[in-house]
Amino acid sequence: MIQLIKQNIVSRDLSYDITISSSIIEEKLNYYESSNLNPLYIVDENISKIYSKLLPYDKDRVYIFTANEKNKTFKELIKIEEFLSKNNALRGSTLIALGGGITGDITGFAASIFMRGIPFIQIPTTYLSMVDSSIGGKTGINFDDAKNIIGSFYQPKEVIIDINFLETLNDEEFLNGFAETIKVAAISDIDFFNLIYDNYQNIIDRDQELLLKIIEQSCVLKSNIVKEDTYETNKRMLLNFGHTLAHAIEIDSDNQITHGYAVALGMIYEMKYGVEKGYIKEEAYIKILDMLKRFNYQTEYKINNTDIFLSALLKDKKSTSKGITLVLTDENMVGKIVEKIDAELLLNIFND
Ligand SMILES: NC(=O)c1ccc[n+]([C@@H]2O[C@H](COP(=O)([O-])OP(=O)(O)OC[C@H]3O[C@@H](n4cnc5c(N)ncnc54)[C@H](O)[C@@H]3O)[C@@H](O)[C@H]2O)c1
Incomplete structure (x- = not known):
């Protein structure tokens, strides 16, 4: 069994845990569901199909996002903000990104501007998002042919890396x-x-x-x-x-x-x-x-x-x-x- 590794990022204005493990995700999601975090989810469409069992019963709290660069836009960002607004994402809500780097980047940006910032959690599901995009707080979208040109620095509350997600990731994405x-x-x-x-x-x-x-x-x-x-x-x-x-x-x-x-x-x-x-x-x-x-x-x-x-x-x-x-x-x-x-x-x- 693979052990749990925790790496804490601490600096002047950020401190959060990165948990790296395997077979941890169900336990984590159950915890969020039973907590007072009022979780709302932005989920990569492919992940929502492959891992449908992980999603909460109440589908109104889940926004399915089709992750590709052409969707990393204002248009999709507005839809996510509408989703937050419809779900009364008051300051107590936590936005959870479940997907690769595209999903994490747009979700983080959406969280950073809704009510000037609501908490968000990164659950990266691609190799790239595990080692890179979920860490460090860069969020954003593409605009006018420029990649990630609009965005913010906004740190997640925590990052949960479950390497079991990699089992369904093809070699090219790996x-x-x-x-x-x-x-x-x-x-x-x-x-x-x-x-x-x-x-x-x-x-x-x-x-x-x-x-x-x-x-x-x-x-x-x-x-x-x-x-x-x-x-x-x-x-x-x-x-x-x-x-x-x-x-x-x-x-x-x-x-x-x-x-x-x-x-x-x-x-x-x-x-x-x-x-x-x-x-x-x-x-x-x-x-x-x-x-x-x-x-x-x-x-x-x-x-x-x-x-x-x-x-x-x-x-x-x-x-x-x-x-x-x-x-x-x-x-x-x-x-x-x-x-x-x-x-x-x-x-x-x-x-x-
Ligand atoms: N914020 C940062 O610091 C930072 C750093 C590096 C890259 N990025 C951004 O990350 C993005 C790329 O991220 P990416 O490579 O994760 O791409 P991605 O989010 O598009 O995911 C790649 C593909 O893999 C699928 N997928 C995701 N998880 C899967 C799984 N477990 N099993 C099967 N399929 C799965 C997705 O549906 C998608 O089709 C770029 O937009 C880039 O700009 C951001």
């Missing part, structure tokens, strides 16, 4: 999320990076004990960074490794390349740029490339429409008064932030 584990290892923990590299086959085979360890370490690394810089003024930017290009790749591919796969490509091309500009050694680039090849990620990308790509790059949140920023990492897996990137030069990397 690897989609695993790119974020590779990313966080690549910017902050060479031992963890090497452990992943050495055990890639057991990871692909989803060895439960190993996965639990890896999910825990991913959460610990992310929460340590978030604790230091909750509002992304400095160190938290390191978590954007691969993401400057990833968002443009997602838009340019019309979301055919999903977030994690785009992050994998982003890491490769950002590192390639870093080598060309002399910011990092080639050895560091090769380490990242080798790792991603091991897991069979797509390692080459051809831009479909340069105008769309460039516009997405410039609209991205990581494009600031300091120009476009990039995160790179060295051969010891220590990440660094590089500012004032020339967009045209960055695009040229794709033609090399």
Whole structure:
């Protein structure tokens, strides 16, 4: 039996538990139902079908959300706010997100603006949402072709990770999320990076004990960074490794390349740029490339429409008064932030 791991995020203005376990979800949901939390649920449509037994008897308290990037919009946000209003979500209500990163992001944002903030709980069901999107309090929706451009920092009351959800997640979605584990290892923990590299086959085979360890370490690394810089003024930017290009790749591919796969490509091309500009050694680039090849990620990308790509790059949140920023990492897996990137030069990397 897999043990319960608790990681507490504590900083000046946030403190909550992340519980990582298996076979814990029924007990947790029963507890919420019998508590005075007045729980309301935003549930990923697929989860509502596969795990229908988990949902409360009273279906009026459940909003079924079809999770895709095109639905991560104001239109859906308004429907969720209407659902909250119809259910008299007074300050005593708790909004529970049950689903992947898209569901968690829009639910967190909805919770943050309803009555200027009602409590919410994250129950991530994809690998990506377990190790990344459910932790750290970034919430949001897409707008005007820009990903997650409207949102808030709003921390959940708790995060419950039950790795049994992964049993129904296909390999593509699993690897989609695993790119974020590779990313966080690549910017902050060479031992963890090497452990992943050495055990890639057991990871692909989803060895439960190993996965639990890896999910825990991913959460610990992310929460340590978030604790230091909750509002992304400095160190938290390191978590954007691969993401400057990833968002443009997602838009340019019309979301055919999903977030994690785009992050994998982003890491490769950002590192390639870093080598060309002399910011990092080639050895560091090769380490990242080798790792991603091991897991069979797509390692080459051809831009479909340069105008769309460039516009997405410039609209991205990581494009600031300091120009476009990039995160790179060295051969010891220590990440660094590089500012004032020339967009045209960055695009040229794709033609090399
Ligand atoms: N807030 C943050 O800090 C942060 C960080 C990284 C990514 N994100 C966001 O996360 C989103 C991507 O999240 P995602 O990859 O979880 O995508 P997702 O929420 O779309 O889920 C992927 C697919 O898996 C299905 N699914 C979910 N759980 C399942 C399960 N247990 N079994 C079977 N199918 C299941 C969903 O229905 C969906 O079709 C993006 O919008 C990205 O911007 C946010």
